[in-house]
Amino acid sequence: LAGVPSLVKPASDTGYLAQAVVRLIAESGILPPGALQLIMGATGDLLDCLDAQDTVGFTGSAATAMTLRSRPSLLQNAVRFTAEQDSLNGSVLGPDVMPGSKEFDLFITEVHREMTTKAGQKCTAIRRIMVPEAHVQAVTAALSERLAATKIGHPAQRDTQMGALVSLAQREDVRGKLQLLARDCDVVFGDAQQCMVSGADAKEGAFMSPVLLNCPDPDAAKTLHEIEAFGPVSTVMAYRDLPHAIALLNKGGGSLVASVITHDPQVARQVVLGAGAFHGRLYFNDRISQAESTGHGAPLPHMVHGGPGRAGGSEELGGLRGVKHFMQRSAIQGSPDMLAAITGIWVTGAEEHAGPAHPFTRSFDALQIGETLHTAAREVTLADIEHFAEFTGDRFYAHMDAEAARANPFFPDRVAHGYLLLSFAAGLFVEPSPGPVLANTGLTALSFQKPVVAGDCIFVQLTVKRKTRRTAAYGEVRWHVALRNQDRDLVAEYELLTMNSYGETKGA
Template identity: 65%
Template structure:
């Protein structure tokens, strides 16, 4: 059978393997499967293509355009994911592993597409934080903004997640408006190549937005500059080597790393055998040891339990691991497949031997285990291996050696502070979990350990049915960790997008900030065009369009009627003497919500028109009280517009209520849906 030829996609062309190509073997059989790599790739041409073609094309699109593109890409991948499943088996992954890698990656793209539409502007500038008033009268203001970098993102990914590992970086990168060059690990690059082909053949990507290196990068990193980003997943040793690339150091190239992590799981002192939490703990640890054959950056490497419960934990875990069927991942009965390669198998066994210097292996013999439907001598199979470290305080290697496979070590703690200390001795992790039904235990662990861990996952009988698991990084939350884990943060919703953007402080007049940010700022120009703005369609409204209403006097009868009608008889509205004793009120005052209701009566256009719905209000503040005899009027200004569909869009109105002295009494932002 001829070998698969795994190509690169460079400067718009597919480039077959050539000089420097290496052979990739099946993790199941050890037989040659594919070749990949070409040392003749023109890496400068790839960088130029990304910077001069891909970048400008993406930046011409707004955030919402790019979000819609991401959604369509996710749909294209989802429609052909069965093909990705089929090629992924040879990495040693089971069908359940595919759901983590392939379906999880596609789901991540969907989430970023949704967040791009919901949380980012329908424009080209992302506003980061509120406007800062830098002068007494508000004519000189400041605003932080984020705009796309003008370089390229080089993504260097690990072998264990050839689809998710690419997509969790690619989605925020493309949403930011930056082109990407993806370099997957060669051992599993054939899965990544197929995913890239699906996206390229969809015709959804602008030319130059995505390129692929199947093999080595050559001297690409030596050619990076200040507008470029490197996002790396892999070992700490490799990360250190790449960080030291002279061009990266000299040009202050952004370097985001997600590397080695000795993640821990703590069994709370309340989680005795027989409790739901104890059973949950055993289930979670077993799953994290065997999913992807333990080849997960978030897998549990250190199992921390009360000293009195260590024997019960070992017994329960051993019993559960004994039920794990190891074998050909294509078989439905298989629960754990092979490691990705023979080289990875050797590395895991070497690291397990190091752990064995400080811990006793209590389950799993790599020289005697059953493999179903495959030859254990030819495939990269190992059994789950459980170690017990009796003295975690004196041990060193169990806290600094990661066997990147189905290997974990149980260790006991005396009290909760001791458990926290053990967890933190890993020097920084992506995730530590706490299985407890005691909120005081969870709080103490968070306060003592959060500084050393990128994510703390807490689970108990309340959340166990819906929780996503210790080892599941979610696109909504940051994925990364301090110290040993690399110090980086990926995903985290819009936080991940900002890695590929420059934050810039803009200073100027309200008019200038409004023009740059595409969002009206108090003090910027207003346009009262005569016709009520509620009579104009979404496409006809412009930022700064304003309505100034007539005034309405608030009477004591109004206050009393509102109190009786709503049931809000708070003393400040009903009792003159009691209200006067309140340091915030001069006497009996109008309800804040009465003022909001009167404001709506002043500015609402009652006839049928393009306003389809009032969907809420934000940032409501009451500045000063209104008493009977005061009058209020409203200024209603179009602050921002966000198109939601082809038929309608969201209008954000800045609403200011003032009294007869032109003093602000209330302010908020009204949201309406308007027909396009």
């Protein structure tokens, strides 16, 4: 969408899946030829060929990100580098949650899902579980029971709940990391060396049992907050109070996501204030939102999926934000006329010019940026104000009580309703006959600058600000609308949006 072709280099262990997806995309024809290119295997000196107009986006381990981002060619050319790194994401059971409650069951479900989905090999998986001291035993028992009932097997079997790790090498890496975590933690469930597997070979298939650890002293532990076993591994730790839980959450040094299961809004507020700067996304859930929530590990495209510190300091780029990220941003400085000519958008102070006919009789294509209509003036009377108050029911004192209005520092006397002025404005600039204007779709950025009292006169300055094609039949016209009084002081201004046809112009 931003006009940037993408070259994708998948990890070797999962390259077969990436090529299958890219092949489907290419065969579908949804992208222009060359917009998406796939590189399998080594990239050679590709990164050394990049310059300031290129960008590198990376998802994976912190170690690989460091190797890539420190490449001399990227540093020398200031190539934009974004990294969404695996992190030590945490989940907190709120101090308000009791065993047997809906939130407690929800917490167990969330942690179990994050440990077993994709065999725990996902960047958002829960690695650290923070639980009130009084509930450590209950959480450990409930999680162990849920993990014991998890069916590990061939993914083609309908009853399989957890499959294999991505490779034998990855399984060995997880086992090695578990040995390091054993310095601070005890195993309370699972055996990394063996597991029961249905429909497949446990060893050749790189299957592994979920492993639940417990850390008796999370404050003194180091490996727990520094090392990630990228598999079905997670650690339970106790916290004394909510500030302690927040401190433990932040000891991970920055994560993609932290979740809190709580039914207490004040608990959620305290976590945001204490932990927000350390996590890319804070996810709260309870009995109210659980039915519609996407879950701890499933951010929506318009959400930030990244985080500070260990999480890489950047984000994956979904939605419109991702498109804008790939675009070069430059500041443009100049006179109003210069800016209008460059951008194609009229700005306040730029030249105005009159059209050959009323702008509402001119088609989308015929209208010119900066084309302006100055209407006749209309006097606002006390009868107008009272009639509008009676008709609408808006009898606010500033419109009806002269003494009360004068006591207000904003008003010199009884003043006209703001919406009365908008209605009068429309009556001044609208051309009532059928023509190219198909619909009024709204107004934005409305502001009132100066009150209008009985006896004042107002007129409208209507300017074509911007034109955008929308369909084959019509486009959107943004009009700058300025209401001024008899002294030419600005009374109110806003943007009016209309849909105009591309058809022939009347009277031009």
